[in-house]
Amino acid sequence: MSNIDKQELREAAERAESDSWGYDRDEFNEALTPSTVLALLDELETAEKRIAELEAKLDSADKLQDSAFRHGLQHGFSLGQTDNQAGFEECLSAYGTGKGE
Numbered sequence: 001m002s003n004i005d006k007q008e009l010r011e012a013a014e015r016a017e018s019d020s021w022g023y024d025r026d027e028f029n030e031a032l033t034p035s036t037v038l039a040l041l042d043e044l045e046t047a048e049k050r051i052a053e054l055e056a057k058l059d060s061a062d063k064l065q066d067s068a069f070r071h072g073l074q075h076g077f078s079l080g081q082t083d084n085q086a087g088f089e090e091c092l093s094a095y096g097t098g099k100g101e
Contacts, residue, residue, distance in 0.1 A: 004043075008031065009031050009032070015028070
């Protein structure tokens with residue numbers, strides 16, 4: 001991560017944006033250098049990649065959970081805990097409805 005004082009940069013930008021009387025925009029222009037912009041863009045790109053990784057992991061975890069749940073239902077029915085196929089289908093249908101399927 002870069003060593004950017006984001007709060008200081010934010011305050012300088014807010015002062016420049018408000019166009020306060022007596023405020024010298026040079027302060028903001030000095031703070032916002034090409035290297036600062038590139039560092040901020042690098043941080044943004046890193047954060048976006050991390051978000052994509054976490055979303056992919058969450059999707060995988062959801063699929064594994066669904067698979068485990070369905071697998072458990074199937075084994076419960078096949079082990080003779082119940083022999084009601086209609087009940088099994090009803091459980092799967094209700095579960096799918098709850099998941100938005």
